[in-house]
Amino acid sequence: MVGSSTLQRQPSRDQVPHTSSYHVVADLLAKADIQVDGERPWDISIQRPGVPEQILSRGNLGLGETYMAGDWDCERLDEFFFRLLSARLDKEIQPLRLVIHSLRARLLNLQTTARAWQVGEQHYDLGNEFYQQMLDPRMTYTCGYWRNADTLQQAQEAKLDLVCRKLQLQPGMRVLDIGCGWGSFMSYAAEHYGVECVGVTVSREQVDFVKARYPHLPLDFRLMDYRELDEKFDRIASIGMFEHVGRKNHRIFMEVAQSCLAEEGLLLLHTIGKNVRGTVPDPWIDKYIFPNGDLPCMGQLADAVDGLFVIEDVHNFGADYDRTLMAWYVNFERAWPAFSDALGERFFRMWRYYLLSCAGAFRARDIQLWQLVLSKNGLVGGYQRPE
Template sequence: MTKNNNVQVTSASGISDSKLHRTVAGLLERADIQIGGSRPWDIQLHTPDVIDRAISKGNLGFGEAYMDGHWDVEQLDQFFYRLLNSQLDQHFKSRRHLIYFLTASLFNLQRGKRAWEVGQFHYDLGNDFYQTMLDPRMNYSCGYWKNADNLAEAQEAKLDLICRKLGLQPGMRVLDIGCGWGSFMGYAAEHYGVECVGFTVSQAQADWIRNHYPGLPVEVKLQDYREVEGTFDRIASVGMFEHVGRKNHREFMGVANRVLAGDGLFLLHTIGNKKTTTVSDPWTEKYIFPNGDLPSASQIAHASDGLLVAEDVENFGADYDKTLMAWHANFEAAWPDFRDKLGDRFYRMWRYYLLSCAGAFRARELQLYQWVFSKEGVPGGYVRP
């Protein structure tokens, strides 16, 4: 495809094409991004509609234009880092942003059948696909890179950090809410001698766990978290709270309070927004995580108020940048095996997803929180290991 970086934009906004192009080019210059530049983070426009789609539809239109092959950037992660670090995304909010805000405010998008949509749409994409992208234990959440040199080490370090923060001891009964492919349960059972029960809304994940942990005290249930029964010494929820939704945060914490033993601990590992008012990105909502809703720190605190005692909070969101870049490297290496099955538009979609998220964590627009809660307060106080 021939590049046309001096394209005259046909605008639906009423602004003359050349003026709109100059205005956008001027905004991008604030982030040290050039239209048609030679640096790896400069944007190359292939068709005349990209800028107008970004103006009229925000990131939904901009992301779809990338999926359609209408623009390219060699290093998407650097492009989005610069864009977000300069707050330029605020200039491209559209009326659709208001629609998504009202939808999230007025409707409970994570109840009933909707609670199962993300499992069917995203996590059931195929275990073979995720196996090539993730580490050997199939962790699909942020690794802990403090003393790690590669993805597998970072994910093992994350799992061990969770076990130590929970103070796991042999014989404990542990609940994993949103257990993924069972990485935490398998590690905790192997290394700390605990018995685990996990809940997931993904059939593919449940099948994986049953096939890979037959000799360990690990049980998986294909059920919504609201259906949890019994009492557990410890609870972990790793990378699942992002799907709960603000209208259900309090109910989620109520479930944890109901099933946690009186002297128990609950660790919540979740991506977080830096602002409470931010709503789900419409492109991510449509193509990656339907009904997703990233919480802020204040929303988590409010949801647990009076139900649980917040003993400890740690933020290592910068580590998600490294994790996503490692996933992207694995994805690129494995892509030839999936090209015929998934197609080039999927490739561009998945690349946009991984690298735009890496840029967002690099710019610290997104955080990664680990909260440790007790039910009634740890006597003498909790000490982070």
């Protein structure tokens, strides 16, 4: 079940005044076939006064925070966001109160070496047991590849194998994983392709976990920022980390990767991306989920590799992230009773909002998932993407 009955509240609709802001929000949502206090799964019910005002003055930050507080509810948040984003309603609300957030994202480097550790501490260090319950057995916290898969585990192993085949891994190769997470790619590549791997991450919890889990494999896990790397590798993968690099550092990332890659090597970059250049990170996601995150657009990726790499292949399977997030949500809700006392209702609503709003965004094709294969000098005869 996608909807949660645990936290549903009965609305006191007679206590919620139909102010001018209420009518503005209701009229906007009607463009996406969403009703306020409607009966369909994607309709919303407002429980307390002030929600419309928060939405209009603070955009998704106000929408998300009032949801976390229990001020409004929706049975199918994923469908709510799918309709909202498909109708481009997010473009119609541009709160002046978020101007400072926009200027910070555009003008400052929010992903400096010192700040890079914040996302590890706030998000990835949440607890290994928590992520074990939500993710697949290898703890792969990136988009699965569902082309021939029926389960989350199958989709994640298919993605890992696809990465290995795209990189044309051979036994004995030395492989770097920038943003190695819980070691899913490294362990899979070592077990199935006979390679040695070095992985870097800014999460102390991840390093402690993977060192204990894979002592039998030729894997070297390091707690360090990618900008400290200075050694050669036959292949490089970065799977779901580039979203944390930031627009001010895209070129630096590519320069580090180019310096570390052997002359005949390949780099696979797997990243979420946005459709429009110049937009800024979502303020709610930035505050509560991924601090200092910044999705690249395709033009920014091209700018970053200019003169450093040849783009051999671009593969978009962003629609698969919808199905991945929904599978994570089912696991999260099933496991929630074990974490409810420690994390509390506000966290439940925050995490539900995160997983289901992102699923809706991928469903609406508002954001994408790209895999790029890059070479330093271009492959003689061209590159053939494996099926």
